[in-house]
Amino acid sequence: MATGISFSVTATDGAARTGVIQTTRGEIRTPAFMPVGTAATVKAMLPESVRATGADILLGNTYHLMLRPTAERIAALGGLHRFMNWPRPILTDSGGFQVMSLGPLRKLTEEGVRFSSHLDGSKHTLTPERSMEIQKLLGSDIVMCFDECPALPATEAEVAKSMRLSMRWAQRSRDAFGDRPGHALFGIMQGGVTRELREESAEALKAIGFDGYAIGGLAVGEGQEAMFCVLDYAPGFLPEDKPRYLMGVGKPDDIVGAVQRGVDMMDCVLPSRSGRTGQAWTARGQVNLRNARHKDDPRPLEEGCQCPACRSYSRAYLHHVVRADEIIGSMLLTWHNLHYYQVLMQGLRDSIAAGTLSDFVDQFHRQRAEGDIAPR
Helix, strand or coil: CCCCEEEEEEEEECCEEEEEEEECCEEEEECEEEEECCCCCCCCCCHHHHHHCCCCCEEEEHHHHHHCCCHHHHHHCCCHHHHHCCCCCEEEECCHHHHHHCHHHEEECCCCEEEECCCCCCEEEECHHHHHHHHHHHCCCEEECCCCCCCCCCCHHHHHHHHHHHHHHHHHHHHHHCCCCCCEEEEEECCCCCHHHHHHHHHHHHHHCCCEEEECCCCCCCCHHHHHHHHCCHHHHCCCCCCEEECCCCCHHHHHHHHHCCCCEEEECHHHHHHCCCEEEECCEEEECCCHHHCCCCCCCCCCCCCHHHHHCCHHHHHHHHHCCCHHHHHHHHHHHHHHHHHHHHHHHHHHHHCCHHHHHHHHHHHHHHCCCCCC
């Protein structure tokens, strides 16, 4: 099987590890946080601005792009990288999670999922083979196999049935993906919060063989304690020489805990979505710029931060544009949030390399416990 990536671990600290994923479009430093560009854009950001925050890779979504503007149109226009002006690596989610979110608008069968578009009600069918075809048309560097992510709450029997369906779909995804030098295919572990199901899923995926492995079915309402419990053992079920990707995570403390447990890649809409609702993520926790206490505050949002929002604007100004619903408020806070997330990832990489991860994590939690400091 030809592969589109190589992965090397350069240092470890406990279960945590740092390294590099090498792709034909550039390297991805791990642990890596992937900003989400669901519909071929990271909302409120130019691609070059996203890169300036330190991001090595973006995530796009099969479900949304197949509906609008369609994968066929993107392919005719030169592929997703050219279409969205992002020349570096792109990972595309298979669409399984988004289809799950449609609830009664979908019908699940062994073949795949039939669903009605949330945009116009048009009928579509997404199968492992069609998901692979769409992601090939998009030209993504890292392709995700098609899986079924069960909605919670679900019984263990329901989770087991869903996981085994996903493993059959993983084989069909592998077969449909074929041999594509320069492109990689990741399998997705499922199994809810049951150790035995997670191990069964991992064994099935390893028997098929993938370029990387994702941990799916978490951050869907089970809570951080349950998620960390799964992450205490799940990464260890996966090959050490392949990247491990935790899907849909998350908050900064989720990221830190996941990295401590051996996760290499993560994605989440949170930093960009928060930026559009007046919420900023900082080393001292979350800051709500809509709060009236910021209206006369001349200080930067975060002391020492080198993003444009902190270098050039006061909290008072950010409060004003957020309350006035000015577009620049979303732009500045999204830039800050993405910058903060990438600074956090660099700190994690550096501390793992230096063997000082526990000190870094202690400081991370100490600053968050102190909270945002009010002006004197």
